[in-house]
Amino acid sequence: MAEVDYARQQLQGQERRSTARVLADRAWIFSGTAVVYGLVLLGLSVEQTLHFVLLLCGMVVAAYGWSRIAILRGRTAELVQREITFLWACVIVGVLGYPVLLRGNPYLIHVAVLAGIYGLMAVGLNFTLGFAGLLDLGYAAYFAAGAYTSALLSTVFGLSFWLTLPLAGLVAASFGFSVAWPCLRVHDRYLALVTLGFGAIIELLARNLRPLTGGTDGILNIPPPAIGRFSFLDPLPVGPLTLPFQANFYYLVVALLAVGVLAANRLKNSRLGRSWEAIREDETAAACFGVDLIRYKLEAFMTGSFFAGLAGAVFGHMISFIHPDNFNFPVSMGVLCMVVAGGMGNVWGVIVGAVFYVFVPERLRDFEKLRLLLFGVSLLLLMRFRPSGVFPSRRRRLELRGEELDALTARRAAGPVDLAGAPADRTS
Amino acid sequence: METFPQQIVNALTIGSMYTLVGIGFTLFFGVLGLINFAHGEVYMLGAFTGLVIFWATGSTLPVALVMLLMFVGAMAFCGGLGVLIEWLAFKPLRRMPVLIALITSLAVSIIVREGLKEFFPNGANPQRYLAPFGLEVLRLGPVIVAYESLILMVLTGVLIATLYLLVSRTWLGRSMRATAEDREAAMMMGVDVDRTICLAFFIGSALGACAGVMNGLNYGSIKFDMGWTASIKGFTSAVLGGLGNIYGAMVGGFVLGFLEVFVVDLVPKGGQYKDVITFAILILTLVFRPSGLLGPAAGRRAG
Amino acid sequence: MFLETIALTKRFGGVQAVDGVDLTVERGEIVGIIGPNGSGKTTLFNVITGLYPADSGDIRFGDPPLSLTGLRPHQVADSGIARTFQTLRLFPSLTVLENVLVAMHGRLKAGYWRALARDRGFREEERRAEEKALEVLSFFGQRLVSMCNEPASILSYANRRRLEIARVLASEAELILLDEPAAGMNPSETAELMRDITRIHQMGRTILVIEHDMTLIEGVTQRVVAFDHGAKIAEGSFAQVRVDPQVIDAYLGRRHGATAAS
Numbered sequence: 003m004a005e006v007d008y009a010r011q012q013l014q015g016q017e018r019r020s021t022a023r024v025l026a027d028r029a030w031i032f033s034g035t036a037v038v039y040g041l042v043l044l045g046l047s048v049e050q051t052l053h054f055v056l057l058l059c060g061m062v063v064a065a066y067g068w069s070r071i072a073i074l075r076g077r078t079a080e081l082v083q084r085e086i087t088f089l090w091a092c093v094i095v096g097v098l099g100y101p102v103l104l105r106g107n108p109y110l111i112h113v114a115v116l117a118g119i120y121g122l123m124a125v126g127l128n129f130t131l132g133f134a135g136l137l138d139l140g141y142a143a144y145f146a147a148g149a150y151t152s153a154l155l156s157t158v159f160g161l162s163f164w165l166t167l168p169l170a171g172l173v174a175a176s177f178g179f180s181v182a183w184p185c186l187r188v189h190d191r192y193l194a195l196v197t198l199g200f201g202a203i204i205e206l207l208a209r210n211l212r213p214l215t216g217g218t219d220g221i222l223n224i225p226p227p228a229i230g231r232f233s234f235l236d237p238l239p240v241g242p243l244t245l246p247f248q249a250n251f252y253y254l255v256v257a258l259l260a261v262g263v264l265a266a267n268r269l270k271n272s273r274l275g276r277s278w279e280a281i282r283e284d285e286t287a288a289a290c291f292g293v294d295l296i297r298y299k300l301e302a303f304m305t306g307s308f309f310a311g312l313a314g315a316v317f318g319h320m321i322s323f324i325h326p327d328n329f330n331f332p333v334s335m336g337v338l339c340m341v342v343a344g345g346m347g348n349v350w351g352v353i354v355g356a357v358f359y360v361f362v363p364e365r366l367r368d369f370e371k372l373r374l375l376l377f378g379v380s381l382l383l384l385m386r387f388r389p390s391g392v393f394p395s396r397r398r399r400l401e402l403r404g405e406e407l408d409a410l411t412a413r414r415a416a417g418p419v420d421l422a423g424a425p426a427d428r429t430s
Numbered sequence: 431m432e433t434f435p436q437q438i439v440n441a442l443t444i445g446s447m448y449t450l451v452g453i454g455f456t457l458f459f460g461v462l463g464l465i466n467f468a469h470g471e472v473y474m475l476g477a478f479t480g481l482v483i484f485w486a487t488g489s490t491l492p493v494a495l496v497m498l499l500m501f502v503g504a505m506a507f508c509g510g511l512g513v514l515i516e517w518l519a520f521k522p523l524r525r526m527p528v529l530i531a532l533i534t535s536l537a538v539s540i541i542v543r544e545g546l547k548e549f550f551p552n553g554a555n556p557q558r559y560l561a562p563f564g565l566e567v568l569r570l571g572p573v574i575v576a577y578e579s580l581i582l583m584v585l586t587g588v589l590i591a592t593l594y595l596l597v598s599r600t601w602l603g604r605s606m607r608a609t610a611e612d613r614e615a616a617m618m619m620g621v622d623v624d625r626t627i628c629l630a631f632f633i634g635s636a637l638g639a640c641a642g643v644m645n646g647l648n649y650g651s652i653k654f655d656m657g658w659t660a661s662i663k664g665f666t667s668a669v670l671g672g673l674g675n676i677y678g679a680m681v682g683g684f685v686l687g688f689l690e691v692f693v694v695d696l697v698p699k700g701g702q703y704k705d706v707i708t709f710a711i712l713i714l715t716l717v718f719r720p721s722g723l724l725g726p727a728a729g730r731r732a733g
Numbered sequence: 734m735f736l737e738t739i740a741l742t743k744r745f746g747g748v749q750a751v752d753g754v755d756l757t758v759e760r761g762e763i764v765g766i767i768g769p770n771g772s773g774k775t776t777l778f779n780v781i782t783g784l785y786p787a788d789s790g791d792i793r794f795g796d797p798p799l800s801l802t803g804l805r806p807h808q809v810a811d812s813g814i815a816r817t818f819q820t821l822r823l824f825p826s827l828t829v830l831e832n833v834l835v836a837m838h839g840r841l842k843a844g845y846w847r848a849l850a851r852d853r854g855f856r857e858e859e860r861r862a863e864e865k866a867l868e869v870l871s872f873f874g875q876r877l878v879s880m881c882n883e884p885a886s887i888l889s890y891a892n893r894r895r896l897e898i899a900r901v902l903a904s905e906a907e908l909i910l911l912d913e914p915a916a917g918m919n920p921s922e923t924a925e926l927m928r929d930i931t932r933i934h935q936m937g938r939t940i941l942v943i944e945h946d947m948t949l950i951e952g953v954t955q956r957v958v959a960f961d962h963g964a965k966i967a968e969g970s971f972a973q974v975r976v977d978p979q980v981i982d983a984y985l986g987r988r989h990g991a992t993a994a995s
Contacts, residue, residue: 196713202705269845274845291807291836291900293807342530372544389523
């Protein structure tokens with residue numbers, strides 16, 4: 003049928019462009035990414051904290067303004083859609099090139115690795131919270147599970163990192179299962195509180211189970227990963243250049259993040275992803291169409307805790323020393339904030355959230371005293387004025403507006419509804 | 431190892447503080463569905479308000495009056511502060527998913543705690559508190575009861591009794607329960623939801639502040655980060671009593687107090703594992719008796 | 734017998750919402766369910782679909798008959814029963830197409846690992862699912878198809894009702910429970926709805942319709958069952974049930990000697 007064909011075309015939406023047009027588009031994309039990249043690097047290297055703050059504010063304002071001016075936003079969106087592969091290429095080059103450009107400043111690479119580790123956790127929590135809508139207030143527990151598993155297996159049994167890494171993820175996932183399953187079976191309304199308690203218990207156990215976890219001494223001398231004779235603590239030769247050893251961890255983390263993003267996108271665009279969305283919107287209705295609530299919630303939860311476990315393993319082997327303080331409530335809350343503030347459901351948004359969360363306080367070391375206070379204030383303002391997060395998924399934005407539209411859903415509207423600012427449907 | 435009656439006194443003492451804080455949590459959860467992380471900091475502010483009042487009047491007025499002023503002043507000030515926080519931070523978010531308010535409460539708690547740490551004179555260090563009775567204690571046979579504990583327990587008893595009457599006999603209690611069940615329906619039934627929420631926050635915060643002052647009197651010193659532990663304990667108390675169940679909250683704190691005291695006694699290395707066991711009980715309660723130890727076991731199955 | 738409830742009961746506190754209901758539905762029938770508000774009709778649907786556990790009694794469905802008691806809602810759905818809701822329960826921020834795709838849950842097979850692997854079979858399945866979904870949407874002509882990528886929240890009321898029905902169609906359930914599908918519709922929309930229901934029936938589905946609109950009941954159903962206070966009070970053709978004194982009583986209140994207004 004013609005209508006069906008048209009709709010299908012809409013879904014695919016491609017057109018042909020001239021070579022000149024393609025080149026122009028690519029030039030735009032390239033310069034755009036270069037500018038953003040340059041600004042980021044600038045922000046990282048300016049000497050004065052004040053300059054950094056000004057730069058940051060400037061970028062935020064510019065980005066916000068850009069997104070509000072319809073024509074800029076529209077054109078950018080179209081451009082991105084047309085040349086998405088090229089954009090990807092630019093981004094990948096930028097990401098891979100970071101340690102090369104900053105090889106003179108290994109500390110900044112180290113910070114980036116930390117941001118990546120937190121990013122991995124944010125990607126994980128995004129499955130649980132962003133996709134399935136389950137509130138986990140004790141996420142650090144799985145981070146701890148992964149870290150201690152990997153640390154113990156390598157220090158006590160001498161297992162290679164490449165074995166302990168996936169094992170850490172699996173152990174963390176099983177922790178996730180043991181928390182979520184009893185709760186989901188009974189009544190998941192209290193899942194948030196149970197996870198809160200569980201997170202606290204794990205931290206306390208880490209602190210007290212001296213024979214297993216080293217108690218407050220933690221676990222020391224965790225060996226770095228190695229490939230053959232190449233240890234991750236060796237500097238990394240790349241062509242004519244030599245990168246500091248932190249680059250090894252950087253690329254490891256980037257690879258894991260890539261896996262996470264890939265998993266997120268694949269799961270999201272599938273029956274599973276749709277089911278998660280449906281569960282978030284109206285789980286009763288979802289169940290009535292065959293969606294097994296308990297199973298899907300568990301799958302989201304365990305995926306989330308799996309990634310936390312991976313992050314924990316990398317963390318341990320990078321810092322070579324873990325301690326219960328690394329796995330306390332502020333860590334859980336931090337990841338939660340990254341996900342909510344970055345944009346729930348949007349895997350890129352949460353990664354950006356993690357990057358901000360790690361980098362900005364680093365740069366504000368001068369303001370050591372007021373750092374937390376500033377963090378609290380910005381979080382408050384963000385929740386008040388942009389609760390959907392900095393880079394919300396379109397769903398999330400709709401959802402939040404939908405909360406206000408709820409009152410109208412069941413009643414017969416007097417005329418076509420147009421509260422979402424979208425073209426009203428007049429064809430009834 | 432202390433004697434049994436002594437344990438009871440200890441349990442009642444800490445139980446009182448836990449209960450007062452827990453009531454706040456239950457109230458906030460009841461009317462807004464919110465786990466209010468900022469409540470612990472209000473408790474802390476209560477203690478500090480008391481301290482300031484003490485500094486202002488300690489040398490000029492008789493001790494009894496000073497203590498009275500501390501309590502009344504802290505409760506009034508923090509009650510009002512709680513209302514202000516609700517109005518500024520939570521009210522605009524009422525139509526949003528609760529998660530947003532949760533993060534907001536976290537932000538507020540950070541702001542209050544760090545704000546005090548920075549801007550209060552010598553805020554980062556512990557502050558000496560009024561010790562009106564010095565080292566004098568009451569001796570009832572083998573049991574030692576500090577006068578502070580006595581005041582604490584009596585005051586808590588009075589406050590709880592008052593609250594009980596308030597909730598069970600007046601419009602306030604009914605409004606709170608109606609709002610907790612279904613805010614929209616309550617509004618449509620003529621319940622002044624705004625006022626109810628306002629009062630819930632006032633009462634909850636005032637009681638929390640009172641507990642803060644008590645804590646100071648009992649332990650002799652306060653510190654800017656005292657809110658965190660109180661939050662956890664208060665919150666656990668509320669859950670034990672059934673989150674949202676005001677009557678439950680009145681008892682939950684004492685249950686927790688007793689649990690803690692006796693676990694330390696009965697379990698080897700109990701002191702170390704006290705908190706672990708507390709949380710384990712919290713979790714088990716939530717999973718198997720989510721409506722708290724007082725309510726009926728929850729019925730409906732998932733889905 | 735396609736669907737059979739045997740002495741089905743459900744209480745809520747002091748209220749007997751479903752009171753010993755024996756209901757049978759043959760394959761391919763359209764049965765109307767009527768009764769005043771609060772007579773337990775929606776509760777009956779909720780119990781059948783597993784949203785509430787029955788207090789006692791049994792529900793048998795299918796051929797060979799499978800007992801539905803104790804099953805969770807998604808299991809009931811998997812056995813071949815789908816429903817609409819009295820108060821629309823669409824997924825507002827999912828697109829129209831996605832709403833339908835969710836409803837097709839039982840027809841798709843790919844799970845967690847297939848989705849991750851994204852192999853050829855998975856992509857094929859997704860593609861065919863999308864085509865099928867569009868086909869289902871085209872049951873209503875252009876109206877929903879043209880909006881297939883819009884979030885469901887922007888649909889007009891009538892289109893939302895249609896989407897609810899489209900979901901039920903997409904699930905390919907053999908037994909369809911419609912809960913007040915005509916609520917809030919004007920006469921011309923109701924007439925169109927009646928045609929739609931008839932079309933669905935002609936596709937071979939078995940349908941149970943709860944409705945207050947008697948024009949629809951009369952025009953579409955083969956048999957009518959009347960409820961009051963959770964119990965079945967009359968059963969038969971529309972003409973028979975309509976003049977049943979108990980039914981009149983139920984609707985108009987206890988007025989002895991009252992006769993039916995036409």
